[in-house]
Amino acid sequence: MSSRFGTARVFLSALVIPLLLVLLSPAAVAGVVHGPVSETSRLQPVAPGMVLTSTEVREEPEGTTGRRQHFSTLSVDLGDGDGATIGYVDSGTVTGAAPLPQMVKPHDTAVAAVNGDYFDINLSSAPLGAAVRDGRVLKSPTGTHVNAATFASDGTGRIQPVRFTGSATLPSGSLRVDRLNSHEIPDDGVGAFTSDWGEQPRERATRDAERVTELEITDGVVRDIRDKPGRGDIDPSTTMLVGLDAAADRLEQVDEGDAVTVGYDLTDGGVRPRTAVGGRHVLLRDGRVTAPDDASRHPRTAIGFSAGGRRMYLMTADGRTARTPGATLREMAERMLRAGAADALELDGGGSSTLLAREPGATAPGVRNRTGGLFRAVPNGLVVLSPPGSGKVRGVWIRPRLQSRPPRGSALPRQADPYRVFSGLRRSLTATTHDEAFGPVRYPPRPESLRWSASSGTVSGGRDVRYTAGAPGAATVAARWGPMRGTVEVEVLPGPRRIAATPASLAFPDTSRSARFVLTGVAPDGSRAPIEPDDAVLDFDPGLVDVAPRADGTLRVEPRAERGTGEIAISVAGSEGRVRTAVPVRIGTAIEPVAEFDDAARWTASAARGEASVRPVPGRSGDGLALTYDFTRSQGTRAAYARPPAPIRLDRPAFSFGLWVRGDAQGAGTALTVVDAERSTHTLRGPEIDWTGWRKIEFPVPQGVAQPLTLTRLYAYETRAERAYRSELVFDDLTGVLAVEG
Template identity: 35%
Template structure:
């Protein structure tokens, strides 16, 4: 009895007559094709909010944080009636994972399923290809298969047209019976009855492997792949093996060996080995035989997998595991009417993959009453034709970078009628980029509209476009496209009216005017003049909210050697027009610009010459072996890897590890290496870390050759530089292949682009940091000090003295609260932390309440428990109350340079989510201030001082942005760590980086590299900005006043100026002999007599603190007064 839904069924037996093809005509006719329907936006969950329509930022009822996962982002989109696609990304205990879920409601009568393949059992094709011309709207990969050999599935498959393949025995399988689904054990068997009446069990039907003494039967469904694979390998078939051809139950040929199947129409081939060969070989031409293959249940379709993951609503026992990999699973709820198909990406930084046991827990949490594991790893594939489009696309990310050809698939079909004729409408941006549902004030967004048929496919139909309110205007408002222009910030939309009540609205949020512009690729390398590359521009308003910029808003200036053309609404395409050289491309929108450097051609740079080969070491997984020195094809040094891949059937690997990771200079497009092959079919890969910390592999071809051959390892486009090589790897992924091997390598070379002149960028001076003014009058003031880095063994040193001076300034300023934002000490010994406690007791005591947030130096040489024993929990929350409301202060522990790499793992992120939810509903909370030592993004060019998990940084930024967008409450982040003072904004969230209080700054003095501290001024009454905030609302809630240490202050002003003349002043301060410009991010207070600081008034001079411009207005004398951190100087000017 199958577990799950109780169904009365009878066994099904197939008497093998002329076989029906597994791949037949479509169950339903495909929808009308429309070549110019824009594709759906990416299913990747990123850059929220705005990457997908707000109505689709939901989970379809799934809870992706049911087991303590953190920073989960989810979107759900319809595919067809009864079929939805949910995409998610979340932080799990083992790392980040990203997955996609197809949810099928089998009570929807127009929804159907079937098993399909490439057109033959012994063959492979990508799922997208298996779906072609079938009318399918979605699909997932199916059973495990004989990879790198016959390609045939190893289990059971039955489509609606008949059994395709079986293997004798019981397998966990997905089954469909009368519109209800079951997942559970399915048994197949078969019998060959010979002329003497003897019944001989069959090992399988169209099975890729015959066991010892086995007999198999093969039909025309098998295809033309040699049957040698079933008993050995091509050209290497052990004896005895016998075969017989049967047509209409009559033996027509008998012979030895396997070979080409040569199955005649309506016939079968019997193949036997060992004792089975004796049975088959004894048959004679003209004899009658009976061949039967059967399943234990009468099912409409069946597809087997490997482990049973969930049984009776509980995680199954005895699940086998083979580590972290991409996964595919399928399950069914208790009623048998809801099918849950899941893929999880694997073996990337963005998605580490899952163990089978964790996969079982996930399927159970998604509501599966029964579930099984299907083929995973590089085979994991999910394809869907998103509602409103016409073409199925891959919606997961392949583990190997491209969609793998697989043996079979499980497809979903919709027969909803009418198809090809509109019954409703759709309206959405033409751009597929994240953030396309936003538009900057004054810029444009192209919107597409069409009909949608009953199966949710796009159906061509023109209509009329209108804006939902005055925040947008619409031009070219008829046909299937219109252009919307942002006019005023806030929510709006574009409605497409196809007539007869068929309307749809694309929600568009109008952001503020363009404040700064960014390009996604500052450098684009090409090997030569062949090829092209996309470039995408993103504009940001003054709140740091991103929005894609379309080509219609951009002016392009390109140096000779490249051609730049618009690429629809998404961006531009750059094509080289020279074989070698460099060119600079500038993209300009109004007064804002961004640049891309194009590098064409290649130079060779040696990565590893292996002269140090004796210091390379061996490493392996599920294998043994050695790494020794040898010589290359021209006598140069090399490495020899001898390995034993006979110890396991799981993925095995043999690796050569350098004494230290090797950094590759420049912009490599590919690496090459000489490889002396052994013909084994092992897979050569080079393990690298990219510039953003992502660990991946550069892949070469399977080693099918013998002798020396130069192998190329392409570098994927868009890889962050520099690359660092950590291993040379040889892997075996075939479960049925075991061997010992011997390969050698020599001369690892990088093929790099020529050096360019580099790009220039426009500085962004965010107003969260005051240039002229003070926060002294704000109702809530929070002082921030960080990065002293003193040590107990130097208690009277310069660093500690500087920290004491800063603390005294802070106490004198009488803030409401003090945040010590990490790295107060340099080392984490008990003596260092005791000295920190002593200093705080002596300088602050109870005069100002304070919190100490740990940085990476609070665990330098010691555990976090040393810190906690003195200063309490490493992450905290409290409400800071002031007139106008409360500000929730959340402190986080980034001592491991991540938020989830600490002793409590991701728990503080789980706590953060709870704290944000509490802040959202608490009427006394008007804003949230997050204090953590390491910033999400380093403002310096080298990006050396930021959260090392870049996905974590992006997801946290997105989460805080969603908090502000969804609650209308303000949020800001304050950090240290970098060694400079800085301010920025991201998705409406202000980010303040506090500089050093003791340690020597890391940046230049004119870019925030000075010692000091920061005072945050908060007005809680201005914290609630609503759902349509204006740029500047965030600074009305919080601004930062930096307090540099000042030894002296210099203000040089000409003694006289002629009326109408303009000069630029360059005031400076000096600290410890370093001259610091008094300009952003130095906060100053400007005053004086006879001086105007705006466009109004009848003063003698006007001064603009942001630009330093002093303008002489009328005759007279004026005195300009400058104050920085309590130090004041003045200068007098006479206008004639």
């Protein structure tokens, strides 16, 4: 069966009347900056004085399928009085973690936001550093986590260590207060907890103290004395004072009804900041790179300021997605320096990394960075607020429907640069009107009322606008609504010399799953551009699969047979006739052994915040692997790992793994670690071990993981602070549900 699809897309920058040109630099209005051959940056206005730059750095030569780094940088003017202001956001309490978009939602004038500090993950969720909102001190730094991004009353920002001071006046004299709303109190120290803390148990902060005393102080009078911290919400008129060991002895001398006052402050250079959020490593200081020279790449978040603090830079690096490795701290520092920052600070990264920014004409900021997961609940962040505009049409923003990066947490494959299009092929466009502040308009015109033109090629359609590329070279595409006109240059490539599908092959266990792939063309010089479904002719067996185009530029494949093999043949008009490729398809599974533990004596063990060892023992059939572990040494997340003598590489796609486990009923979680074909690491979660005796458990493999996989370890873990135990598990007969052989 042959089928032809036909959609098309192109990117256009904001269309702005001349009055608005003063709000952005010429480069920002142009919408694209070409750096070295290996790097491309594109700019988008967010609000007056704010520009979002998206930078892609190719790690391997053009024309290969190598990995690409992606940085998103929001530049914001500060301190002009009428423009942006920066606010601290959280979910209402220090320990009430929530996804960043949820925190930002109540702020009607929010145009951007970024996640904040590292935090006590899986436990209290309290941030590690300082926190100040509208001049109110919410939290002190914990331990050495003293670096913070602070904002003064004039709106300017800087990166500095902050200083917390506190004291309690007791009948016996003054006592130093070491922490405010912190999950950790130092030895022989005192912590104060207020209504800002939330309902989390305060006992987490006492750790291994032998003696603990908690005073409940309401309106300056001691109402209760306890030898164990409580939990639950604290009344706004009440402060809980918790002392450990020597400090507990001092507090124990206080009687109910005694007058006790508690005072504290947090300062940056002797002055309390209006806003503060903590961070970890200082990446830049006075224009010098001070970041650690680490080698690990992850999703990252950083904040920086220009010399003088009148311009802020919020930066994220994508990571943990297909062919997007993330960035090192030193790479983040160097990027910040190139952007214009003199000082910069590392904020929380990994799954916490989140940057929101409004698209012109949108009513709320949307996510602009990509990580391998959905939004993580975080304790705090910074929100960028900007005055609203008139709501009247003052410009048009046009972009491609096709986005090169899939949505956050999506398993969809990444696409090539949609700013490029092949001669004779198409791009689909979408347009949004905006006001003079790049915000939404009250009465947007109908899309079909826009008038389109192109210097080369043609533009057609009303609601579904399509640009068909003309001769190779630079083409200017324009759109007009009334007196407003905007343009952008599109790079038109010669017809493709070859085409490729990503992923290159598809495997299904049965008819219960579907999958998607994208098409990429390669020009004679190696340049790449996405090919949209409407420009492809497909040939496939409808009894085996069904293939349908999607609005996001992907092709969705649904298996129709329970078992079988075949291919999807694809052809596209190229520079020298039609070019072709094929996507092999396999439907059905086979269960194959992955590890039978006959080599258990050669496996090794390691641990995180605990101890672990492995040894061979009798299993269900032949040898099994015993994993002995100790999770009594920490309240943090603990793990005990078992590693094979060498990583186990599979030769076919895997849909799941099965493992026989002799349980201990302690409740530890189970997991496998695998590395995919693009060198990204994935954790496959199994059940918690709530049984004794032998039971087979399953580890599903998420869709979209680049196959085949390599197994590097299996392990048990514990995230609950209150759980402490030692035990032993036995593993046997690790199998994989693999695709049928082609």
